[in-house]
Amino acid sequence: MSTYKLTYFTFRGKAELIRYLFAYMNTEYEDCKIDMKDWPEHKSSYPFGKLPVLEIDGIVYYQSLAIGRYLARKAGLTGKTELDDLHLDAILDTIDDFVSQLPWYTEDKMKDYVDKNSPAILSGLEKELGEKNWFAGDYVTWADFFWDICSDSVDFYVPGFAKDYPKLMALKGKVKEIPAIAEWIKRRL
Numbered sequence: 436m437s438t439y440k441l442t443y444f445t446f447r448g449k450a451e452l453i454r455y456l457f458a459y460m461n462t463e464y465e466d467c468k469i470d471m472k473d474w475p476e477h478k479s480s481y482p483f484g485k486l487p488v489l490e491i492d493g494i495v496y497y498q499s500l501a502i503g504r505y506l507a508r509k510a511g512l513t514g515k516t517e518l519d520d521l522h523l524d525a526i527l528d529t530i531d532d533f534v535s536q537l538p539w540y541t542e543d544k545m546k547d548y549v550d551k552n553s554p555a556i557l558s559g560l561e562k563e564l565g566e567k568n569w570f571a572g573d574y575v576t577w578a579d580f581f582w583d584i585c586s587d588s589v590d591f592y593v594p595g596f597a598k599d600y601p602k603l604m605a606l607k608g609k610v611k612e613i614p615a616i617a618e619w620i621k622r623r624l
């Protein structure tokens with residue numbers, strides 16, 4: 436069995452998808468957290484000076500979505516066909532584009548940015564869901580996890596930003612009701 440060591444900062448951020456996937460698989464891993472104040476002395480030790488990284492059997496892998504895709508395959512949380520995966524990857528990239536462009540840590544700018552830019556993204560994603568239960572249709576995938584995690588992060592800064600999108604809100608509820616995820620949410624800090 437492989438050993439896993441996740442390294443990130445002390446907040447959920449881009450490591451939370453990896454943590455959801457480990458929780459779903461009930462797989463043990465070391466969860467190493469670096470305080471931002473200590474980061475300058477560590478930065479040059481990591482690929483491209485960024486986190487998260489996941490060490491698998493001592494080898495360092497980077498980029499949260501690449502790691503997420505690898506774990507999602509192991510967890511059976513990717514698409515059933517190559518075209519399903521193409522569709523799901525497009526949804527994941529759309530969400531990632533949106534959250535990566537946000538002016539994090541600047542509360543005043545966050546609200547303006549989200550108010551201006553989220554309607555186009557949210558209405559597009561709501562349309563993607565249509566009458567389906569999950570982004571893939573009738574089965575849960577890591578794209579559903581990613582939406583739940585990213586929207587929680589935005590909601591922290593701009594509470595209720597997605598409240599007018601009932602299908603997207605219902606999807607969050609469904610992800611959080613998955614027993615392994617519910618259990619993880621209860622015990623995470």
Ligand SMILES: N[C@@H](CCC(=O)N[C@@H](CS)C(=O)NCC(=O)O)C(=O)O
Nearest residue numbers: 448449484485486487497498499500
């Ligand atoms: N696309 C990368 C982005 C990685 C990234 O930007 N990480 C940020 C934290 S969310 C970081 O390491 N910041 C510290 C720095 O740039 O010095 C991923 O998803 O892993």
